[in-house]
Amino acid sequence: KKLANAFKSFGLRESDRVGTLAWNGYRHLEIYYATSSSGLVCHTINPRLHPDQVSYIVNHAKDQVLCIDLNILPLVEKASKNFEAVKAIIIMTDNKNMVQTNIKDDIEIICYEDFINDHSDQFDWPLLDEKTASSLCYTSGTTGNPKGVLYSHRSTVLHAYGMNLKDVVPYGVKDVVLPVVPMFHVNAWGTPYAAPMCGTKIVFPGAKLDGENLTNLMNDEKVTISLGVPTIWLLLLNYLRDSGKKIDTVKRLIIGGSSCPRTLFEGFEDEFGAEVIHAWGMTEMSPLGTVNMPSLGEEPKDRTEYYDQKLPQGRTIFGHQMKLVDDDGNDLPEDGITQGRLLSRGFWVLKEYFEDSSEKDRFLDDGWFDTGDVAKIDQNGFMTITDRTKDIIKSGGEWISSIDLENICVGHPEVANAAVISVPHEKWEERPIVIVQPMPGKSPVKEEILEMYNGRVSKWMIPDDVIFTDNIPLGATGKILKNKLRDQFGGHKIS
Ligand code: AMP
Numbered sequence: 001k002k003l004a005n006a007f008k009s010f011g012l013r014e015s016d017r018v019g020t021l022a023w024n025g026y027r028h029l030e031i032y033y034a035t036s037s038s039g040l041v042c043h044t045i046n047p048r049l050h051p052d053q054v055s056y057i058v059n060h061a062k063d064q065v066l067c068i069d070l071n072i073l074p075l076v077e078k079a080s081k082n083f084e085a086v087k088a089i090i091i092m093t094d095n096k097n098m099v100q101t102n103i104k105d106d107i108e109i110i111c112y113e114d115f116i117n118d119h120s121d122q123f124d125w126p127l128l129d130e131k132t133a134s135s136l137c138y139t140s141g142t143t144g145n146p147k148g149v150l151y152s153h154r155s156t157v158l159h160a161y162g163m164n165l166k167d168v169v170p171y172g173v174k175d176v177v178l179p180v181v182p183m184f185h186v187n188a189w190g191t192p193y194a195a196p197m198c199g200t201k202i203v204f205p206g207a208k209l210d211g212e213n214l215t216n217l218m219n220d221e222k223v224t225i226s227l228g229v230p231t232i233w234l235l236l237l238n239y240l241r242d243s244g245k246k247i248d249t250v251k252r253l254i255i256g257g258s259s260c261p262r263t264l265f266e267g268f269e270d271e272f273g274a275e276v277i278h279a280w281g282m283t284e285m286s287p288l289g290t291v292n293m294p295s296l297g298e299e300p301k302d303r304t305e306y307y308d309q310k311l312p313q314g315r316t317i318f319g320h321q322m323k324l325v326d327d328d329g330n331d332l333p334e335d336g337i338t339q340g341r342l343l344s345r346g347f348w349v350l351k352e353y354f355e356d357s358s359e360k361d362r363f364l365d366d367g368w369f370d371t372g373d374v375a376k377i378d379q380n381g382f383m384t385i386t387d388r389t390k391d392i393i394k395s396g397g398e399w400i401s402s403i404d405l406e407n408i409c410v411g412h413p414e415v416a417n418a419a420v421i422s423v424p425h426e427k428w429e430e431r432p433i434v435i436v437q438p439m440p441g442k443s444p445v446k447e448e449i450l451e452m453y454n455g456r457v458s459k460w461m462i463p464d465d466v467i468f469t470d471n472i473p474l475g476a477t478g479k480i481l482k483n484k485l486r487d488q489f490g491g492h493k494i495s
Contacts, residue, residue: 001034001120001121001122001123002116002117002119002120002121003030003031003034003115003116003119004034004035004037004038004123004125005116005119005120005123006034006115006116006119007034007035007038007040007065008038009119010065010088012040012064012065013039014039014040014126014132015039015040015041015132015133016040016041016064016065017040017041017043017061017062017063017064017136018031018035018040018041018042018043018063018064018065018066018067019043019044019045019058019061019063019065019066019067019086020042020043020044020045020066020067020068020183020184021045021047021054021066021067021068021069021072021075021076021184022044022047022067022068022069022072022092022183022184023047023069023182023183023204023205023206023207024179024180024182024183024188024204024205024206025069025092025204025206026204027067027092027112028067028092028183028204029183029192029202029204031067032135032183032187032192035135036134036135036153036156037125038123038125038126039126039128039132041133041134041135041136041150042134042135042136043061043063043135043136043137044135044136044137044183044184044185044187045057045058045138045184046138046182046184046185046398047069047072047075047184048398048458048460049458050456050457050458050461051075051078051079052079052082053146054075054076054079055079055080055081055082055083056145056146057138057146057148058079058083058085058086059082059083059084059085060138060145060146060148060354060355060356061136061138061148061354062084062085063085063086064085064086064087064088065086065087065088065089065090066086066088066089066090067089067090067092067112068089068090068091068092069091069092069207070091070092070093070097070099071207073091073099073101076089076103077101077102077103080103080104080107081104083107086107087107087108088107088108088109088110089101089103089107089108089109089110090110090111090112090115091109091110091111091112092112093111093112093113094111094112094113095111095113095114098111098114128153130152130153130154130157131152131153131154132152132153133150133151133152134151134152134153134156135150135151135156135187136148136149136150136151136354137149137151137184137185137186137187137283139282139283139284139399140392140399140400140401143358143359143391143403144358144403145356145358147353147354147356147358147359148353148354148355148356149283149284149350149353149354150350150354151187151286151348154347155286155347155348156187156190156193156286156348157193158319158347158348159190159193159194159286159288159319159347159348160190160193160194160197161197161319162288162317162318162319162320162347162348163190163191163194163288164194164197164198165317165318167291167293167295168288168291168293168317169194169225169227169254169277169291170194170198171191171194171195171197171198171200171225172198172200173198173199173200174224175195175198175200175201175224175225176200176201176202176203176221176222176223176224176225176249177191177195177200177201177202177203177223177224177225177226177227178202178203178205178214178217178218178221178223178225178226178227179191179192179202179204179205179226179227179228180205180209180214180226180227180228180232181227181228181229181257181397185257185283185397186281186282186283186286186287187286188227189227189254189256189281189287189288190286190287190288191227201221203217203221203223205217209232209235210235210239211235211236211238211239211240211243212239212243214226214232214236214239215236215239215240215243215245215247218247218249218250219245219246219247219248219249222249223247223249223250224249224250224251224252225250225251225252225253225254226250226252226253226254227253227254227255227256228253228254228255228257228397229255229256229257229258229396229397229429230255230257230258230259230260230261230264230397230429231258231396231397231427231428231429232397233253233255233264233268233276234261234263234264234426234427235427237263237264237267237268237272240271240272241267241271246272247272247274248273250272250273250274251273251274251275252274252275252276252277253268253274253275253276253277254277254279254291255276255277255278255279256278256279256280256281256287256313257394257397258394258397258429258430259313259385259429260276260278260311262307262311264276265278265307265310265311266307270303276310277291277292277293277310278291278292278310278311278312278313278314279291279292279313279314280313280314280383280385282344282371284344284349284350284369284371285320285344285346285348285349285350285369286348286349288317288320288348289316289317289320289322289344289346290313290314290315290316290317290320290322290383291314291315291317292309292310292311292312292313292314292315292382293314293315294309294310295380298380311384312378312382312383312384313375313383313384313385314382314383315380315381315382315383316381316383319346319347319348320344320345320346320347320348320349321344321345321346322342322343322344322345322377322383323342323343323368323377324338324339324340324341324342324343324375324376324377325340325341325343326340326341327341329364334377334378334379334381335376335378335379336376336377336378336379336382337376338376339374339375339376339386339387340374340375340376341370341371341373341374341389342370342371342373342374342375342383342385343364343368343369343370343371344368344369344371345366345367345368345369349367349369350369351363351367372388372389372390373385373387373388373389373390374386374387374388374389391403391482393420393421393422393430393431393432394422394429394430395422395425395428395429395430395431395432395460395461396427396428396429396460397429398460400432400461402419402420402421402432403420404457404461405418405420405432405434405453405457405461405463406418406419406420406434408452408453408456408457409434409436409449409452411452412444412448412449412452413439414438414439414442414443414444415436415437415438415439415444415449416437416438416439416440417436417437417472417480418434418435418436418437418472419434419435419472419480419482419485420432420433420434420435420463421433421435421482421485421486421489421490423464423489423490423491423492423493423494424490425464425494431463431464431494432461432463432464433463433464433465433466433467433489433492433494434449434463434465434466434467435466435467435468435469435472435485435489436449436466436467436468436469437468437469437470437471437472438468444468446465446466449466450462450463450466464494465492465494467489467492472485473485
């Protein structure tokens with residue numbers, strides 16, 4: 001309430017955007033509620049992006065104020081040179097830890113605790129129309145710039161109800177939840193709304209997501225349920241095995257964002273007594289679409305079958321629908337064999353990207369949204385993701401645009417064409433490699449090509465390897481045939 005008052009007296013008005021660049025912490029939660037509940041829009045931004053992407057997103061959203069964690073300041077200092085509408089940057093710390101910055105003079109720099117200190121702890125929350133925007137999150141579109149997904153109070157509350165259905169997440173008053181999934185990534189999968197709805201205690205991990213920190217936090221705070229991407233859980237599982245420590249209070253781990261490998265199901269359940277639940281979703285759908293909870297009549301005959309049942313991404317949640325179509329938009333059967341484009345619609349699925357119509361062909365008749373995933377669905381409604389039509393790579397839960405990487409590579413004077421594909425990776429799930437077709441008679445050098453990426457994309461986005469080929473296959477319209485390249489080079493081992 002103090003923060004809502006502070007925003008109001010700063011001059012922010014209904015629907016103004018407040019950006020955040022922050023890890024999972026209590027001040028971030030304060031910002032979530034002070035903004036949305038007073039009619040402002042909480043715009044969470046990924047601090048792992050390149051400064052140019054951050055400034056694009058901040059400018060596109062017309063953020064007026066940014067709230068940032070102290071250790072994200074170096075990134076914001078770089079990005080701020082191009083900020084257009086930002087009037088103030090609030091550093092999420094107290095007076096004792098406040099620092100000097102290199103940010104241009106027309107942006108006011110404020111200490112968070114000083115900002116709220118003198119304000120009243122009473123606030124008359126406005127009665128908002130349910131369709132009022134509450135939060136905003138950008139995701140990598142399949143082409144071009146990042147795309148904004150604007151959530152409403154209605155979609156957010158319905159999604160939180162959906163999460164709390166018995167066989168979905170759900171939270172309870174005796175649960176303690178540790179959201180490892182970042183609060184800048186689809187509102188930590190809705191936990192900051194769904195957990196308080198049930199009076200559930202939330203534990204915030206901050207920036208340190210290594211195995212030791214997570215284990216200590218889980219044990220000290222008696223965490224019962226936690227959520228995150230496979231990469232994080234793989235680190236935790238390895239740490240637990242090496243250290244001999246336990247996480248006895250943890251009953252459920254919700255794993256999504258990428259396909260959950262079988263080793264995680266088996267390792268956590270057999271060795272540490274924590275049930276792994278596989279979920280699928282997208283930024284565009286708040287994010288939950290499916291959760292895998294085997295039902296009555298599906299009793300497994302042994303442990304192998306038990307884990308087989310847990311592998312699919314699961315069944316749809318009430319309030320969300322999905323179906324498969326072919327490339328011409330015809331419905332496909334749900335027979336567990338036929339694969340098709342996966343469409344989604346529902347109370348918490350977006351209808352358009354925020355002030356960006358460049359991908360309007362993904363919004364189909366009757367409210368269906370083309371997810372860009374390829375899947376099969378069986379007779380009992382269990383969906384399995386089998387492929388992706390969208391040309392992006394997901395590494396450790398974060399997107400890398402193949403197109404951005406290709407555009408940089410073709411800037412090399414000896415490169416005729418370049419294609420970026422992903423190869424499987426034990427720790428990061430997927431990593432990008434670049435396939436290069438040299439100009440006739442030229443022999444570009446691998447190191448020179450990789451050097452082109454320095455400073456242009458974040459370090460973790462730089463391809464892990466370069467492969468040279470005489471011929472990048474093209475289709476009839478001149479588009480690179482990525483499927484052919486995936487068949488040919490998808491098994492490439494990074495040197
Ligand atoms: P994001 O919007 O960053 O949350 O990414 C959404 C995309 O991540 C989906 O469209 C899928 O391609 C992928 N994804 C999310 N969850 C899973 C999962 N459980 N298995 C496979 N892919 C997933």
